[in-house]
Amino acid sequence: MDYQKLADMLFADVVKTPEELEAEFPPRGLPEGAVVSRMAPSPTGFVHLGNLVQGLTSERMTHQSGGVLFLRVEDTDQKREVAGAVETLIEALKFYDIRFDEGASVQGDIGDYGPYRQRQRRDIYHVYAKKLTAEGKAYPCFCTEQELSDIHAEQEKNKENFGYYGKYAVWRDRPIEDIERQLAEGKPWVLRFRSEGSIENKVKFTDLIKGALELTENDIDHVLLKSDGIPTYHFAHVVDDHLMRTTHVVRGDEWLPSLPFHVQLFAALGWKPPKYLHIGPLMKMDGDSKRKLSKRKDPELALTFYEQAGFPVRSVYEYLLGVLNSNFEDWRRANPDIPATEFKFSYKKMNPAGSLFDENKLRDVSKDVLARMTAQEVYALESEWAEKYNPEFYKVFTEKPEYSQAALSIGRGGKKPRKDFATLAEIPAYLSFFYDETFVPEYEQDGFDWQVSREDAAEIVCEWQELCAKDGMPGDGDAWFALVKQMGERLGYCPDTKLYRSEPEKWKGSVGDVSMVLRVATCGRRQSPDLFSVMDIMGSEAVMKRMSRAGEKLGIRN
RNA sequence: GGCCCGUUGGUCAAGCGGCUAAGACGCCGCCCUUUCACGGCGGAAACAGGAGUUCGAUUCUCCUACGGGUCACCA
Numbered sequence: 001m002d003y004q005k006l007a008d009m010l011f012a013d014v015v016k017t018p019e020e021l022e023a024e025f026p027p028r029g030l031p032e033g034a035v036v037s038r039m040a041p042s043p044t045g046f047v048h049l050g051n052l053v054q055g056l057t058s059e060r061m062t063h064q065s066g067g068v069l070f071l072r073v074e075d076t077d078q079k080r081e082v083a084g085a086v087e088t089l090i091e092a093l094k095f096y097d098i099r100f101d102e103g104a105s106v107q108g109d110i111g112d113y114g115p116y117r118q119r120q121r122r123d124i125y126h127v128y129a130k131k132l133t134a135e136g137k138a139y140p141c142f143c144t145e146q147e148l149s150d151i152h153a154e155q156e157k158n159k160e161n162f163g164y165y166g167k168y169a170v171w172r173d174r175p176i177e178d179i180e181r182q183l184a185e186g187k188p189w190v191l192r193f194r195s196e197g198s199i200e201n202k203v204k205f206t207d208l209i210k211g212a213l214e215l216t217e218n219d220i221d222h223v224l225l226k227s228d229g230i231p232t233y234h235f236a237h238v239v240d241d242h243l244m245r246t247t248h249v250v251r252g253d254e255w256l257p258s259l260p261f262h263v264q265l266f267a268a269l270g271w272k273p274p275k276y277l278h279i280g281p282l283m284k285m286d287g288d289s290k291r292k293l294s295k296r297k298d299p300e301l302a303l304t305f306y307e308q309a310g311f312p313v314r315s316v317y318e319y320l321l322g323v324l325n326s327n328f329e330d331w332r333r334a335n336p337d338i339p340a341t342e343f344k345f346s347y348k349k350m351n352p353a354g355s356l357f358d359e360n361k362l363r364d365v366s367k368d369v370l371a372r373m374t375a376q377e378v379y380a381l382e383s384e385w386a387e388k389y390n391p392e393f394y395k396v397f398t399e400k401p402e403y404s405q406a407a408l409s410i411g412r413g414g415k416k417p418r419k420d421f422a423t424l425a426e427i428p429a430y431l432s433f434f435y436d437e438t439f440v441p442e443y444e445q446d447g448f449d450w451q452v453s454r455e456d457a458a459e460i461v462c463e464w465q466e467l468c469a470k471d472g473m474p475g476d477g478d479a480w481f482a483l484v485k486q487m488g489e490r491l492g493y494c495p496d497t498k499l500y501r502s503e504p505e506k507w508k509g510s511v512g513d514v515s516m517v518l519r520v521a522t523c524g525r526r527q528s529p530d531l532f533s534v535m536d537i538m539g540s541e542a543v544m545k546r547m548s549r550a551g552e553k554l555g556i557r558n
Numbered sequence: 559g560g561c562c563c564g565u566u567g568g569u570c571a572a573g574c575g576g577c578u579a580a581g582a583c584g585c586c587g588c589c590c591u592u593u594c595a596c597g598g599c600g601g602a603a604a605c606a607g608g609a610g611u612u613c614g615a616u617u618c619u620c621c622u623a624c625g626g627g628u629c630a631c632c633a
Contacts, residue, residue, distance in 0.1 A: 074633065076633080077631095077633065080632065141631095145631085148630085148631090156559085159559065159560090161559090161629075162560080162629055163630095190631050199561080210563070213562085220629085223630080223631050226631040227631055232630090232631070232633085233633050236633095252627090253562095253564095253626090254626095254628065255627095256562060256627075257561070257562060257627075257629070258628080278563085280563080280564075280626085280627095281626070281627075283626080322570080322582085323570070326571045326572065329571090329581075329582055329583095330582085349572095351570095352564070353563085353564045354563095354564075354626065355569095355570070355571090356570070357570095358569055358570055358583070360569075360570095360583055361582080361583050361584085364584085365583090367595095411595075415596095416595095416597050417596070418594090418595050420594085481592075484592075488592095497592070510592080511592055512591090515592040515593070516593060518592095519592085519593060519594095520593095525594095526593060526594080527593055527594035528593070528594065529595075530592095531592075
């Protein structure tokens with residue numbers, strides 16, 4: 001067989017040579033140890049947690065080592081492509097703070113190793129397809145879909161391994177005349193790899209996460225180029241990651257079975273394969289068993305799910321970082337205030353098994369993240385979120401920014417900040433009493449428990465109104481609380497909780513009861529952050545209005 | 559079915575031949591406290607099973623079970 005002739009026949013339009021491409025995309029000349037990696041998603045319009053896990057790992061490894069992170073769009077499957085998906089993808093990744101040094105972007109490609117969209121790299125793949133063909137390492141196959149499924153059926157019947165190999169590889173050694181005839185008739189063809197492997201042999205391989213691996217050699221003549229001339233993932237991966245000088249490939253471990261083929265392809269092209277990190281899948285609990293998160297069934301796999309649920313980017317980021325490197329949690333506790341990027345990420349800490357996605361943990365991490373932010377930061381995030389998902393709240397929340405920020409600042413800062421909410425979606429309810437528009441007093445519901453009798457509650461409200469009307473409300477917390485105690489004592493409430501507990505029969509109640517009545521009257525509910533701060537921020541006029549409203553409900557007429 | 563990966567408390571996980579087998583989330587109890595949230599202290603809770611190797615196995619080997627993945631002109 002004259003392979004060179006076959007190559008010229010199949011790839012008449014190829015003009016470049018492998019040598020020229022090598023020169024065009026030379027080694028990057030980065031310092032020793034610098035990692036070059038990439039995210040290589042396919043534009044299906046669905047960005048998920050798996051993408052992010054992989055992206056985060058690549059991002060940390062590259063940027064921590066002074067290397068390069070690039071984005072390559074794997075758009076080789078025209079059938080599955082969704083319009084605008086590339087933009088969606090890029091936006092989502094940007095939203096999650098994955099910054100690329102080069103690659104595809106909304107404005108077009110950036111960088112010297114492009115194009116970064118595989119469909120545009122067709123000519124490059126063909127150079128190597130031609131080379132492989134000329135060397136007898138690849139050949140055209142004219143099997144129809146029907147023929148292939150017949151082969152599969154027969155293999156199933158005979159309990160043989162599936163695939164195009166051995167006697168089933170019917171075009172592997174056809175005379176060139178047969179090929180010419182098919183070509184002349186305009187029959188569609190694919191280019192297949194001529195595998196010299198055998199399932200009798202094992203290949204040893206070291207994965208950076210999984211460790212030492214012993215895999216069975218590949219004996220299948222896999223498709224390199226599809227009938228439309230576009231490469232399959234396998235071929236594109238090998239060519240691109242070589243030419244783009246990728247040093248580390250991070251991907252899901254569903255790729256492990258095709259690793260022997262990839263290694264084989266690198267060898268066939270005379271290239272050194274990159275290092276691989278195969279990440280275990282993210283799982284979820286389904287009844288009693290774990291299973292991989294599925295795009296179809298699990299909305300929580302989509303990144304948009306977390307955005308909508310109001311989890312800040314940093315929460316998802318830190319949660320994931322903790323899953324990938326469990327020592328991150330300890331580090332974070334020791335360093336509560338420095339950016340997560342200062343943490344020293346190591347692939348060595350990554351678990352070879354899959355992880356169960358733990359929403360409880362995410363919430364916990366998120367509470368911490370939110371508690372460490374300044375009121376201004378939370379305000380900004382909340383505005384952004386509410387504008388999109390809770391327009392009504394957005395309106396009142398942003399009407400008086402300083403007011404809302406003051407409300408958010410209660411109990412913030414210091415060693416033990418409050419942790420009142422895990423998501424931005426919980427803030428409207430948490431702050432509802434700060435705005436008349438969203439204030440819904442629980443005491444207006446039947447059977448509400450004021451903790452004291454309604455008469456006593458009325459008395460407290462009344463008294464407080466009079467006091468404040470006369471002297472105004474105290475301007476600092478201690479004075480305020482002293483006043484509450486003093487007033488309570490006059491009404492028969494013990495100013496000291498401990499004392500009250502030791503001899504409860506001597507008092508009507510304790511200062512806690514007095515505060516509770518004022519709290520309910522002001523906030524409409526029994527839980528609130530520090531009451532003085534709330535009143536102080538709301539202002540005495542607003543507080544007096546709340547007192548009147550509660551008073552009315554309690555049967556006071558003024 | 560073939561091939562491959564995995565298996566430490568409910569969950570996430572340290573561990574890498576000798577430990578009373580960390581820590582975190584969740585749960586329970588106590589303390590702090592004008593409510594709640596926070597915080598502090600304490601508790602219940604694990605090496606899938608069986609053979610080896612070894613003076614000694616959570617750690618190494620094999621088998622079994624279970625879970626997961628993969629066997630496309632999808633990635």
